[in-house]
Amino acid sequence: MTYFERLTDGLQLHEVAMFILGGLLFIVLLFLIVLFALRKRQLKPLLLFFLIPIVMLGWPSIAKIQLNQEGLTLVNNLKELEKHPDDEALQSKVEQSIQVLEEKNVNAPDKLADIARAKYLLGEDKGALETINKIPEADKAVLGVAELQRAIRATQDLERKLEKAKASPTPESLDILKITKTQIEADYKFSEHVRLQRYVNESDSLIKRNR
Structure with a gap:
């Protein structure tokens, strides 16, 4: 995956659009500040517009942080479930994390590997194999999914x-x-x-x- 693909992995289309447009708007505003400064014009009115790209960049950033946190939660619960495979509460938590990550259509190989391990441990062999097939061949050996x-x-x-x-x-x-x-x-x-x-x-x- 490219850096941009990793950065936007799991984000919805509108969140990716907000991220891109927010970044572009931020750059444009920076250019305008330099231009206004050179022409010795007041910068205060222009500074207020920075709230817009901040919000546009902040929204998908928060979503990405929550997604990464869900991935970390899955890993931690998976470790506990391996120690206590009959714990129904842990099974429920792992299933919930899988659902959240799959609803976000994550494609990062490491997250897909965690989902595959979780499904296998839950007895969902078919689902685990289908998830493994989504992982690029070059990453399978590195991540241990082979x-x-x-x-x-x-x-x-x-x-x-x-x-x-x-x-x-x-x-x-x-x-x-x-x-x-x-x-x-x-x-x-x-x-x-x-x-x-x-x-x-x-x-x-x-x-x-x-x-």
Whole structure:
């Protein structure tokens, strides 16, 4: 993303327009002040007009600050939810932050990565993958979403095999589940994903009960 795209990311069209026009008006007024000063004309009437660009620049700036604060809130709540994945109050807060950010149509790769992690933790695998697809390929490795994408696929695969083994705990289904579980456990990068580890633990318990 360009600097301007990052600066205006999440702002509504009218807020972007206010930001641009406010900046242009501010520059024009500065030019007029210099011109008036050179011609030794009174500056006081002109100074009053500075209230207009200040308001026009201030409105989208406040909106941007609130948006960044919402993004920070999501990150903090996400960290807590990873520690307490069954906390319904935290789940509700994370869902609310996701809704706010998506309504603002944020496109910053780091914010999209946070949204994808949040959706995955909430069990919204499809939504998480759709969000990941919005992130440029060059940013995926840097932000760790390529690894998240692998974890989501692994979670879906293990969950599917776990449900099949629960419904029909035959030696064949349990062996398939055990092989998949062992492969996931061997990949240390997957250990940080709470949902995946939960399915690993459930699989382990099911296999032990049906020995």
